[in-house]
Structure formats: C-alpha cells, structure tokens
Amino acid sequence: MTPTPTIFVPLFIAATAMFIWSCWKRLSLTALGRTENRLDNIGQRISDTIRYAFAQKRVLAQPSGLIHVAIFWCFLVLLIANTEFILQGLFPSISFTRLPESLSMPLFQMIDVVSLITLLAVIAATTRRIVAPPYPEARTFEAFFILFLIAVLMLASFGINAAKISTFRGSTLELAKTITPVSYQFITFIPEGMGKVVHDLSWWTHALVLLLFMNLLPLSKHFHIITAIPNVFLQRLEHPPLPEREEFKVGNSFGSNQVDGYTWKDLLDSFSCTECGRCQMACPADQTGKPLNPRGVIATIKHNLMKNGSLLKKGEPPAIPLIGEGEDSISTEAIWSCTTCGACIQACPVFIEQMPKLTPLRRHLVEMESNFPAELLNLFENMESRSNPWGIAPTERGKWATLLGDRPFETGKTEYLFYVGCAGSFDARTKQVTMAVAQLLDKAGVSWGILGKDEKCCGDSMRRLGNEYLFDSMAKENIALFKERKITKVIAQCPHCMSTLKNDYRQYGIELEVLHHSQLLLQLLQDGRLKLPEETKETATRLVYHDSCYMGRHNGIYDEPRETLALATGEEPIEMARNREGAFCCGAGGGRMWMEEFTGERINLVRTAEALEHEPDTICTACPYCLTMFIDGVKDLKADKVQVRDIAEIIAEAVFRQ
Amino acid sequence: MLIVACIKQVPDTTQVKIDPATNTLMREGVPSIMNPYDTHALEAALQLKDQFGFRVVVLSMGPPGAAHTLRKALSAGVDQAILLSDRLFGGADTLATSNVLAAAIKKLNDEMAPVGVVICGKQTIDGDTAQVGPGIAVRLGYQQLTLVDRVEELDMINKRITVRRKLEGRHERIETPLPALLTVVREINRPRYPTVNMRLASEAADIEIWNNEVLKLETETIGLKGSPTWVAKIFSPERDKGEIVGNGYNDPEGTVDLLLNKLLDKDLLPL
Ligand code: SF4
Ligand code: SF4
Numbered sequence: 006m007t008p009t010p011t012i013f014v015p016l017f018i019a020a021t022a023m024f025i026w027s028c029w030k031r032l033s034l035t036a037l038g039r040t041e042n043r044l045d046n047i048g049q050r051i052s053d054t055i056r057y058a059f060a061q062k063r064v065l066a067q068p069s070g071l072i073h074v075a076i077f078w079c080f081l082v083l084l085i086a087n088t089e090f091i092l093q094g095l096f097p098s099i100s101f102t103r104l105p106e107s108l109s110m111p112l113f114q115m116i117d118v119v120s121l122i123t124l125l126a127v128i129a130a131t132t133r134r135i136v137a138p139p140y141p142e143a144r145t146f147e148a149f150f151i152l153f154l155i156a157v158l159m160l161a162s163f164g165i166n167a168a169k170i171s172t173f174r175g176s177t178l179e180l181a182k183t184i185t186p187v188s189y190q191f192i193t194f195i196p197e198g199m200g201k202v203v204h205d206l207s208w209w210t211h212a213l214v215l216l217l218f219m220n221l222l223p224l225s226k227h228f229h230i231i232t233a234i235p236n237v238f239l240q241r242l243e244h245p246p247l248p249e250r251e252e253f254k255v256g257n258s259f260g261s262n263q264v265d266g267y268t269w270k271d272l273l274d275s276f277s278c279t280e281c282g283r284c285q286m287a288c289p290a291d292q293t294g295k296p297l298n299p300r301g302v303i304a305t306i307k308h309n310l311m312k313n314g315s316l317l318k319k320g321e322p323p324a325i326p327l328i329g330e331g332e333d334s335i336s337t338e339a340i341w342s343c344t345t346c347g348a349c350i351q352a353c354p355v356f357i358e359q360m361p362k363l364t365p366l367r368r369h370l371v372e373m374e375s376n377f378p379a380e381l382l383n384l385f386e387n388m389e390s391r392s393n394p395w396g397i398a399p400t401e402r403g404k405w406a407t408l409l410g411d412r413p414f415e416t417g418k419t420e421y422l423f424y425v426g427c428a429g430s431f432d433a434r435t436k437q438v439t440m441a442v443a444q445l446l447d448k449a450g451v452s453w454g455i456l457g458k459d460e461k462c463c464g465d466s467m468r469r470l471g472n473e474y475l476f477d478s479m480a481k482e483n484i485a486l487f488k489e490r491k492i493t494k495v496i497a498q499c500p501h502c503m504s505t506l507k508n509d510y511r512q513y514g515i516e517l518e519v520l521h522h523s524q525l526l527l528q529l530l531q532d533g534r535l536k537l538p539e540e541t542k543e544t545a546t547r548l549v550y551h552d553s554c555y556m557g558r559h560n561g562i563y564d565e566p567r568e569t570l571a572l573a574t575g576e577e578p579i580e581m582a583r584n585r586e587g588a589f590c591c592g593a594g595g596g597r598m599w600m601e602e603f604t605g606e607r608i609n610l611v612r613t614a615e616a617l618e619h620e621p622d623t624i625c626t627a628c629p630y631c632l633t634m635f636i637d638g639v640k641d642l643k644a645d646k647v648q649v650r651d652i653a654e655i656i657a658e659a660v661f662r663q
Numbered sequence: 664m665l666i667v668a669c670i671k672q673v674p675d676t677t678q679v680k681i682d683p684a685t686n687t688l689m690r691e692g693v694p695s696i697m698n699p700y701d702t703h704a705l706e707a708a709l710q711l712k713d714q715f716g717f718r719v720v721v722l723s724m725g726p727p728g729a730a731h732t733l734r735k736a737l738s739a740g741v742d743q744a745i746l747l748s749d750r751l752f753g754g755a756d757t758l759a760t761s762n763v764l765a766a767a768i769k770k771l772n773d774e775m776a777p778v779g780v781v782i783c784g785k786q787t788i789d790g791d792t793a794q795v796g797p798g799i800a801v802r803l804g805y806q807q808l809t810l811v812d813r814v815e816e817l818d819m820i821n822k823r824i825t826v827r828r829k830l831e832g833r834h835e836r837i838e839t840p841l842p843a844l845l846t847v848v849r850e851i852n853r854p855r856y857p858t859v860n861m862r863l864a865s866e867a868a869d870i871e872i873w874n875n876e877v878l879k880l881e882t883e884t885i886g887l888k889g890s891p892t893w894v895a896k897i898f899s900p901e902r903d904k905g906e907i908v909g910n911g912y913n914d915p916e917g918t919v920d921l922l923l924n925k926l927l928d929k930d931l932l933p934l
Contacts, residue, residue, distance in 0.1 A: 372859040
C-alpha cells in the first residue's frame, strides 16, 4: 500500500493525541505535589544540563554508559530524520531532497551512518542485558521489547532507503553508494521488481512502529526520554540535601504518608527514573539483603501516585497508603533500613533524589504515629533527658579533658570551639581519638576550648531518624548557646556533628565555620605548625582509608584526609575498590547506629571484608561511627590483628614519635 | 470505672551529687524527670484504657513545677492530670504523702466515678522507700499488689484482677477483688512515646491544682507536721579507691591476665 496521507494523517493524529494524553495524565499529577522553587540560578542549571544531560557525565561513570551515550546522541540525530519522515507522511511533497545538495547530502550521509551505530548499540545493549544485566531484575520484557522496536525502526529505515536506491541507475546509483553506503548494502536483499513492495512495507512498518514507540514512552521507563533532561535541569543545587524544617504548631501535621506530601519535583523524579539500577547497586541496604531498594522506592512512588491520583485530585484520601506492606506502598522495614549514606543520589544519572523521599515517611512514623523500632525508644528518651545516646549524665561530658587540666571555651579568648560530640565525650574508644586531636591541637599551638557539661548532642541522629521535633529543640538550644558564647569557628571530630553544625544549622540562621579535624590537621602540617620527625616511616604499614559518607558524599571532603595520611605515613593510603564518591557505607549513618540489624548480611561486615581484601595493618577512619563499625567488623571476622584507628591517632603517632 | 496513676517528679539522680560539707543533695541545676518506674505505671494505666476504655486520671503531689511532669503524662494520653500542691504538703515523708494521695483518690472515687485500679511505680529513685504505694492501699482499704510485672486479667463482671508479681527468683500469680492498688516494675511494659500532636496539646493544656482547701486534710496528717520520719544524714558510701589497670585496647590479653591476678590476690574470685 503506497504511503498516503489519507491513512497516515488520521493515524498520526490519533497516536499523537493518545501520546499527549498519556503524558498529560502523568505529568499533571506532579501538580499534586507541594510547591518548591527549582528555577533559581539558571546559569548553573544550564551548565549542569549540558554536562550531565547532554555530555552524560554521570552515565559515563560506568563503562556500559558508553552504549547509552551512543544511543542518546544517535537519537538526537534521528530526531531530524524522523521529523522529515513524519512531515513527509503528512505532506508527501516535503523532503530533504528539496534542500540544496550541499545540505541534503551530508544529512543523508549522517543519518545513514547514525542508523547503523544505533543498530549496533542496540545489539550491544541487548547482549549486555542478557549477559551481564545492570541489576538482577533488569531482564524485563519491556526493556527487551523497546530495544527490539528500535532495531526494527533502524532496519525499516534501511529498507525504505534501499528500496529507493534500487530504482536508481548510473551515476545516481554511484552517488547513493558513496552517500548512504549502509543502506546501499541492503539492496541485495530486495528481490527483482519488488522494490515498491519493500518500500511500502518498510515505510508502513516504520510508521507504525514509530507511533507505537512514541506511545509506549509514557507507559514505560522510557518516559525518561522526555523527562530526564528537565529533571537534570531542575535538580537540587544545594548540597548536601537538607530536609525541610517543620513548624511545631497545634493543628499541623508532621511528615507525610501520602504522595501529595512530596513536592512536585519529588513526583517528577518518579517519572524520570530510567530503571538503570545504579542506585540499587550502590545502596548498602539493598546490597546486603534489606527490603530497601532506592529504585523500588521511586517506582513505588510512581505507582502509588498513578493509583491514588484521581482521588487526591478530588481532595479525597488515598486508596493505597504510601507506608505499608502492600505492593504499591513502602514498607516500614524499608524506611528504617536507610543509612542516609547518599550513595543512591550520587549514582543517579538523572539526579533523582531517592534518600530524601524517606524523610517525610520516617517523620510521619515517629511524629504522628510513634511507630518505630523498639531500640529507638531509649535513644529518644536519653536524647531528650540527657542529650546523649546512652543517657550518661551530662556532667560527665567534659571529664576527658581533666587530664589536660580542663579546657573551657572562653568567649573572646579562645579561637576554636572543639565540639567533641557524644561519642568523643563518652565512648571509651573514641575518647582516645579525642585525646589525640586535643594533643595535636596543643602541639600546634591552636587556641581551642570545649563547652564541657554545657555541650549538647548536635541532634544528627534525631533528624535522620525523623524525630524532627527533638532535633528542632536541640538545634535551637545549641544555637542559642553558640550565639551567647559568640562561637564562630568549630573543630568537629565527627563528620555527623560537622555536617549538622555546618549545613543543617544554617536553616536556623547561623553560619559556622566548621572544620573536621583532618582538614585542620592538614593545614597545620602544611603550615609547619605541626612538624613530623625527619624519619617519617619506620616500618612499612599497609593502611586502608575508608570514606565516611558524611565526610565524602555529603560534604565533598575526599582529598584532605588522604593528603594528611600521605604526609604522616609517607605513602598514599591504599584505596578500596569502592572509594570516594562510590564508597560503601559502614552501616551506622541515618540513626542505624542505634538500631539492630536483623535482616540480611551485616553492612559493616561487608565493608570490613572489603577492606581486609587489601591485607592492611590498619584500617583508617575519620568518623566515630565508622570506627565502631570496623572495630566490630574486624572482631567478627577474626581479624583483630588489624588495627582500626582514626586519622588523628595516626597523625599523633607520627608527630609524637621520638 | 476510673484508673488512677500516681506519679512523681524527681531529680535526675544520675546527675545529683552530695555536698560533702553539708551532707545534703545538691539539686541545683539538676533537671527533673518523671520517676522512671512511674512511666511504667502510667503506661500500665494507659493500656487498660486502650483495652477497656476506662478514664485515666493521673495524680502527682509536688511543687507547682511538677506540672511539667504532668504535661508529660498528658502527652502520653491520660484524660486528666491533677497536681496536689500546697505549701502545707511540703516536707512530707512517705506517710504524709500517702495521706494526701489517698485523700485525692477518695475524692475522685466519691465525686467522679468509682476507682477500680490505682497504679504506682514500685518506688521512686530519689527516696527508694517503696512505701507510698502500699501506704495508699492501706489508707484506702484497697487490695495491695506490689512488684507487678504483668496484668494477666481484669474480670469486669466479677470485678476481679489477676496479676503476676515478680519476686526474687520466682513469680507469683495473685487474684484479688477490685479496687486494688498495683505497684509495678520496669518489666511490665514499654512506655509509649508521645506523638508530636499530643505533646503540643499537652503544652497548651491547663493542669488542675488541688490544694488543701480542696482536700481538707487535718494539718497534723500532712506535710512536715504529719511526717514522723526525719533524715539524720545523707552521705556517699565510702569506697576503696579503685585502680585503672593496663591498656586494654592495645593488649587485651595481658590486661585480662593482670586483672585476674589482682582479683585472685584479693581473693575476690569464687574458686
Ligand atoms: S541513602 Fe544509602 S542506604 Fe539510603 S537508600 Fe540511598 S543508597 Fe540506600
Ligand atoms: S533512581 Fe536513578 S539511579 Fe536509580 S534506577 Fe532510577 S534512574 Fe537509575
């Protein structure tokens, strides 16, 4: 059947209408979300979009990303070809052949080659998905079917071109051979005299598959073809992602257990997921068998939104709860499994923010329902009454410093507040780290002091666990004290304290200059205020450095600890396979430190085993939680010959070595 | 039927020091908390409310500042909180205290609804006497069930209660007619954590105050006058100076050996 507008026009209109309807049906649901400004700093957004959407920087973080980059760029070129195809279908007189030859010839040439690349990329992608799928559940019918459709489109377009070429003779044929060499090869498959049949068949196949493909996009993960670029453009620019503050007034509700408690951008995220599974493969919870899968969380939000959308639009309560054990709900165990390590956010090529989706759910469970793992009750009460996780008397907080002759922070005299934190003040092992830091600061002549019994917990665990009410009061209390004592510069020895003071407290209007001790120690070593003995190395140590999530991914501190260690030991620390941005969590963040780990493998054991693969003498951490997790890890793995030490202890050893 | 929980605001004793000069407790700047055993008494009362729908009233005798602790009780979900506060009640020992609490419970019983169960913590962490609960029971003529770690059955038809008592090395199951007074141990339950809305509501709530004009007790039976007990002296028990041994982190085995030898020398290990 000859291509004719009489049939194609109504088909096209129907398919386009359906496509627009499907897109609208989904995207309009994002209007159910709360408002949020994602149009600030347009310049930055444009440059990020170029870097991450068009140059696909994050996609390329994995070698297999090359296939995607190929398909992405080919699609952009083929968009031109398909525009011509459709216009021609609607108005047969339109054709690239009407363009000047200087333009049309390179165009034909490009499309021909690009179609071949696409075909090869699709074959590569299919093979990869069969042989080494990105994640275990990735071999879905949908994924293969879409790849198949793309291949059919390419073959059909070769068919159309080859059929045309087969009618050429003489110099035109020669020209076609050089301009469209790939299509030319297909002539051999066209039986004598069947040119027109092949052409018409290919044309209609191409037309129908194209319209089908278009209509499948919104229904599948391939909706990201439409939403991913906007999603990258609308990404969160602040780093690390901070949860919103809550206002504690009678009548308010806290957290949320409905999809419309999310912002519109959160909901857009759910339509932008490419199901690449990178977040899942990076997630310590998923990888150790917990029922939390960040990809799944995003998919659940989408399905829950789709199913509840019409009710929510009418202002009625949702039919399917967002928190629950059912299919389109997020289970409480999943909600409590998150270590807030941020690996998911870091891995996502389209800048979906998975971790923050769990914050309102935790808040809802804690603040509205008082429904949380049993272990947390004591924690919450200890925090509220004694401002530390163990419920130790606050008067004990500054005790460690008595050995140094008490070192109170004196307003106007002391430069740095040494914010010791709960672990540094009370935990026997971490107190040794505190002492190492203090001695190094003294050696370098830094002016520092502590708040002693007036120091309170920073509230990190409370906030990550969704107890925003308690966090709010703790933050306010601390900030009032900081202001009263005119504190502006802080040394923290715990990345969680550091991040909370530096980032979270900014929401309360206080800008503190907060340094992790490893950052300050590096400065002191570089300034020569801390001196290392000539002989920096006596015995060869094999030292593995583990990135704490709140140092690395949350605050971008990767280099300082490594440089400090290199100065102190004379050697770069050994890197684990998963390091820096890709480091695997120790399992203690997000309040998980205070919870039991019943399901699956223990995260700290997985990470410790990874460190032990390098046969280290020392595993070096920069965080009291990591320290504890590794100490437990080496004990459980019967490797307690391996020392687990904080970076400050290693520096102290080097500096004080005689 | 009413359930009454008696609670007390106490200084956080882990933070209390004894003044070596005067032998008195240095309470200054020490935060007050709800007596930890009483949090379990409160929870036990609330569980009966959840199960049977009873009204729960919580009573506390103390200075006006104790209203703070009553708000905590409100945030946990009790229906009414009454502070028994009067200068005349001050300086009370356990006898005078139980007189006041018993009078308040009697008033509730007479004017509001019959009281079925009164629940107290097994003791308070500041006095550690464990006398007030039993004192109330005696004064009201209620059955006295101390050291309860489980409420096994509340039979509303025959008006009887069955509880399990936690004793040294054994349990005891007791059934008695109502009304009864229970003192509870920590094992009985896990206190609930208040929701934020309950907290906010309790912050705004009015705390009812009953003074002696309301209770109309003879002044000889209350406060300092009604208290035959007097505290002669408070002191920290003498303790031999301890010793910190070894460096356990770097040499765990050597340290354990050292410790064992020291204990053996002192004949402190049962061999
Ligand atoms: S923050 Fe970490 S633990 Fe939580 S979902 Fe993301 S990757 Fe998993
Ligand atoms: S959320 Fe992001 S990283 Fe995870 S599967 Fe979807 S696109 Fe991939």
